[in-house]
Amino acid sequence: MNKSMLGVIDATTYHQSLEDLLLNRSLAAVPIAGRYRLIDFILSNMVNSGIHSVAIFPKYQYRSLMDHLGSGKNWDLNRKRDGLFFFPAPAIDSTDQGMGSFNHFAHHLDYFHRSKQKYALISNCNTIFTTDFNPMLKRHMETGSDITKMNQEQKSMEIYLMETSLLIDLIETREKTGYTCMKDVVEDASSNLKVCDYEHLGYVERIECIQSYFKASMNLLKPDCWKQLFRKEYPVLTKVKDEPPTxxxxxxxxxxxxxxxxxxxxxxxxxxxxxxxxxxxxxxxxxxxxxxxxxxxxxxxxxxxxxxxxxxxxxxxxxxxxxxxxxxxxxxxxxxxxxxxx
Known part of the structure; x- marks a missing residue:
């Protein structure tokens, strides 16, 4: 049985309250914890879960993000097959609202058609946490869900798992259904799709404003939070730099x-x-x-x-x-x- 997953990271998110940190970079590339970027956490989670093909969809100020990720070597994604892919938005489109914009995905639909992975995992770029997505996939298959969304304390983390074929269908029928993004799909009470929840247990921080960024940075000084985020069995990978000791x-x-x-x-x-x-x-x-x-x-x-x-x-x-x-x-x-x- 094909249990392989395709990673999709939406890096288009922009929050006005973070403007001072986003003048020269995207939200995904905001530095945190001394040597990491926000995207390192979700990207490492995917790689540690056995995902070998990851597509990143950026829109704003993404040069810094591309410089940080490079070929994906530090995440073992510089591969002959699959690997790391960048799909920037071709133009600023005011209709692209919400995480996982189907309009943005539609510009690169060939990527999804060519993918051999049966399942697609779609995530935002600005949540820091550590997890293995395989138990979520197992739950998805056991429940027979069309879409499984990850929650933390019953609040959506904007991370969704579904079959790649369903994602392609949602993209291709967006004008007919009126769905613009993943949030529209999971919040439609009249939909025939079966949506199930998967509860994540552990430390989670969502970076959406200066205050949440500052709070997350201060929390990482607490040993308990640090140990939950940086676990030996699930290393957080980042760009390696050779520098002398302090x-x-x-x-x-x-x-x-x-x-x-x-x-x-x-x-x-x-x-x-x-x-x-x-x-x-x-x-x-x-x-x-x-x-x-x-x-x-x-x-x-x-x-x-x-x-x-x-x-x-x-x-x-x-x-x-x-x-x-x-x-x-x-x-x-x-x-x-x-x-x-x-």
Whole structure:
């Protein structure tokens, strides 16, 4: 019996409240946990579940995403057969609303027709969790469902499993049925399709706003959340970079923080995530913050509840203080000086 699955990742999602982090990248490529991108989690889940063919459907600012994923080598998807595929939206279409747009899929219908996998797994790109999809497939087959949707605490995670032939039919008949996306199908009470739920147990975070991104980053500093997300049997794969170990100067202190490789720490860091290649000057204090790759923080600075995007430069004697509900966000490549705060 053919139990193979086809992976489909919708990377078109855009949330206005995340605008500061989405100016130069798609939501799927937003960095998290020191060295990962949001898409790494769902993509790793698929690969760890034995899925060897994954199609990614992006729309906005996807150059960074393509650079991160490359040929798919780090996920063992650089294959002669199947592998990793990119299918960008050919044009901005205002009718493409909802996760799993059938209009977007229709532009690349040949991919689905050529696929040999009997089942298709469709997912969003901005949910971080760890799972094996094979028990979900087993439940789908046992119940005889047309569509199985994954829930967490009875709330939809926008992850759907069905036969590939049914997905093709939904795409081809979209104008007749009026269905524009997967949500339309599963929420239609008059539909003849049998839709069943599959409950996911474990840690889940959906990134839809700055507050949820900040909350998820802070939660990963908790050992229990980290252990649920990063499990030895289901590794979270990402782009590999060769960098030297982080260097801690005399007088530097670090408490309960995620520190990536290649950093240079002279100041104090606590309850924070620091990405690769970050420099923190002497006398500076960083707490409850997210400092992305290659950002530089000068001397005698105070950063609390702050998100610095990549390549940000904070000059000496700067104070930036936000709150858990409203963290200060500095956009990629910006320079923040003491005079700017006065």
């Amino acid at each position: 260097r801690y100067q005399k007088g530097a202190t670090v408490k309960n923080a995620i520190i990536a490789n290649g950093c240079f720490i002279e100041g104090d860091v606590k309850e924070s995530t620091v990405f690769r290649g970050v420099k923190i000057g002497s006398g500076s204090s960083v707490s409850n913050s997210i400092i992305m790759q290659k950002s530089q923080i000068g001397e005698n600075c105070v950063l609390e509840y702050v998100i610095l995007d990549k390549d940000v430069k904070i000059e000496d004697d700067v104070q930036l203080v936000g709150s858990p509900e409203n963290p200060v966000v500095i956009r990629k490549g910006m320079i923040q000086g003491a005079l700017m705060n006065s």
